[in-house]
Structure formats: C-alpha cells, structure tokens
C-alpha cells in the first residue's frame with residue numbers, strides 16, 4: 595500500500611470539499627482530496643443549482659454573499675465559465691405568518707447590504723408573467739440571486755484547486771480511519787494509506803458514515819429530493835425564468851440552465867431514505883409535484899416530461915451545516931448543508947480554510963459547531979431548508 599502524508603486530507607469532492615481545497619491550496623497548504631467515486635457522484639452535481647442570499651440566518655447570509663461573489667467573478671478571476679444565470683429568486687408566501695418571517699429576513703438581508711425587497715402581487719406578475727397570485731400575500735424578490743450549472747461549478751473548483759496545487763483522487767473510497775488518543779493517525783482510501791496532519795470530513799449526506807468508521811456519529815439525515823424537467827412547450831419558453839419557491843406548497847421551479855427553454859421543478863419536502871450510493875428518482879411523487887407546480891404556474895400545464903433524477907439532501911435539525919473540529923483535535927467536519935450547500939459552501943470555504951490553518955476566520959463559524967445540538971441551543975434557518983421552511987412543516 596502506498597503511503598502519503600499531505601498537510602490536509604479532505605474526504606469528499608463535492609462543493610464543500612473542493613472549495614475548501616482550493617482555499618487551502620492557494621495559501622500554500624499541501625492538500626489531497628479523495629472521493630469514493632467520480633467527481634459528479636455526490637449531491638453537488640445533482641442539485642437545482644440555486645444560489646441566493648435570501649436566508650434568515652446572519653451567518654448563512656454572510657457565506658452566501660461570498661458564494662455569489664465567487665460565482666459571479668469566476669470567469670474574470672479564473673477564465674472559466676460556470677454558467678451562472680442571474681435570473682433572481684422569488685419566495686412566494688400565502689399566510690401572514692410566512693409574510694412576517696420573510697419580512698424579518700429581508701430586513702436583515704438589507705441591513706447586511708443585500709439587495710432584496712418585498713413585492714406585492716402586481717409586481718410579482720411583472721417579474722414572473724403567468725404566475726398564479728390569487729392566493730398569494732406577497733413575495734420576496736432577490737434580483738442578484740440566480741442559478742448555476744452545478745457540474746460546471748464543481749468542475750471549476752476542481753480545475754482551480756488543481757491549478758493551485760491540490761491533488762484530487764477519484765475512485766478512492768475511505769474505508770478505515772485509525773485514531774490514537776486525541777488524534778486521527780491514519781486514513782485508508784483505495785490503495786493509499788494517508789497519515790495527514792489534518793483530516794476534513796466533507797462527505798455531505800455520507801458524513802455520518804465517515805464518523806462511524808472511527809466509532810462515532812454525526813446528526814445528519816439523508817433525504818432524497820427529486821427533480822424533473824418538462825417542456826419547453828411549442829409556444830412557451832421558460833428560459834431565464836427566476837427561481838420561484840412557493841413556500842406554502844414547497845414547490846420550486848426555474849428555467850433550465852442549458853437555455854433550451856425547458857423548466858426544472860421539484861418539491862422541497864424530501865423523503866427519508868437510506869444513504870445508498872445511487873439514489874433513484876422518486877417517480878411516485880411526480881404527479882403530486884407537478885400538480886403543486888402547475889397550481890402556481892399554470893403556463894407550464896401540459897408541458898411534456900423530459901427527464902427526472904434525484905440526489906440526497908443532508909439535513910440537520912436546524913437546517914444549518916456542522917462546521918468545525920469534531921471528535922478529534924485534527925479532524926474538521928464541513929457537512930450537513932441541509933439543501934443549500936451551493937449557496938453557502940463556496941463562501942464559507944475561505945473561513946473554514948482559515949480555521950484549518952489555525953488562523954482567524956473572516957466569518958465567525960461558531961454558530962455551526964456540532965455541540966450546539968447538545969443543549970438545543972441553535973437558531974434554525976427558517977427560510978427554506980431540508981426539514982421545513984417558513985413556518986411550514988415538511989409535507
């Protein structure tokens with residue numbers, strides 16, 4: 595068995611692992627990333643690509659601002675196109691309670707410099723012509739938000755990581771982790787035994803499996819979420835449509851990033867499943883998901899189904915990630931992004947990398963520590979997450 599001792603070994607080549615790898619590598623840290631499969635096997639290649647600053651939680655907003663800056667500047671900074679469409683994000687609400695939560699979140703976002711606002715039904719109809727608004731109170735509108743091609747973004751982070759010196763090894767599953775006292779001493783991935791100074795668990799929905807390898811656990815639950823693509827219709831293109839989140843029905847939809855005029859949609863209520871390596875699309879939910887989407891957007895009625903797929907959302911109890919040193923003095927966890935890892939992870943990576951290097955992070959990540967769950971001292975992300983959203987339970 596080959597032996598290797600990088601400064602940092604990152605397990606998991608999703609958006610979290612790759613963005614942290616880049617931030618570490620560009621400060622001269624010798625970093626290796628291992629993934630059990632090919633680059634596009636995790637949730638980061640299978641998601642809806644939505645990127646927004648519309649959160650209720652200050653730390654999520656700060657991270658999301660950083661992520662959007664990174665993505666909008668990706669081409670200028672690195673000469674790579676990650677196919678980001680700044681089409682905006684609309685959260686549609688139907689109850690007074692939802693409206694209060696949205697208004698409070700927008701006030702916080704505005705105080706933090708984010709350009710979002712509450713819009714009434716006449717303006718919603720201008721932003722999204724054809725949207726059904728009879729049962730709508732108002733919406734929040736974030737014109738700077740949008741959606742990205744998730745594969746292109748992953749590819750982009752892999753490319754800039756490699757360019758700055760990171761090694762990325764696909765098809766290297768981690769199968770054993772050995773510890774001695776307070777430290778991890780060895781990690782076996784494929785045919786390599788690593789003895790790194792620091793290990794990072796960035797395994798998303800599979801992060802608890804990594805923790806189980808050293809006899810512990812992480813409170814992250816895998817939930818399957820399915821997406822479908824319909825259309826375009828002969829007379830209607832959905833190209834450039836903002837990301838619309840209907841809070842009451844949990845339906846979400848936006849124009850397909852590939853510019854074909856098709857529509858991508860799903861429902862935020864994800865099923866509890868085993869964390870199997872391959873996650874089949876849940877076609878049993880298709881008709882219900884379609885009905886909810888067409889209620890809000892009748893223009894899509896009758897659009898022909900093109901394809902569907904699914905991925906795993908990695909839910910924590912408060913819909914916030916677990917970030918920081920866990921279980922051992924040299925093991926750092928960055929997982930459990932609860933359905934918004936594309937929005938949060940790239941902006942969080944700079945601060946996570948600083949902590950891994952032993953420096954002071956730009957954004958304090960203290961609210962994301964694992965021990966918040968011990969005493970139930972946590973603040974839930976209440977706009978839209980894996981387990982629930984604005985005052986609406988998962989249904």
Ligand SMILES: Cc1cc2nc3c(=O)[nH]c(=O)nc-3n(C[C@H](O)[C@H](O)[C@H](O)COP(=O)(O)OP(=O)(O)OC[C@H]3O[C@@H](n4cnc5c(N)ncnc54)[C@H](O)[C@@H]3O)c2cc1C
Nearest residue numbers: 606608609610630636637638641644768798905935936937
């Ligand atoms: C259908 C769907 C829609 C979504 N829509 C959005 C959205 O619009 N916006 C948004 O922000 N987020 C969205 N998400 C959530 C987002 O995809 C995740 O939060 C994010 O991808 C998590 O990234 P990650 O790097 O933590 O995990 P992952 O991308 O899952 O990466 C973890 C990696 O760990 C690897 N791994 C697992 N076990 C091992 C092992 N033993 N050894 C080595 N490697 C291992 C896996 O192969 C995987 O590549 C969506 C998710 C789904 C499923």
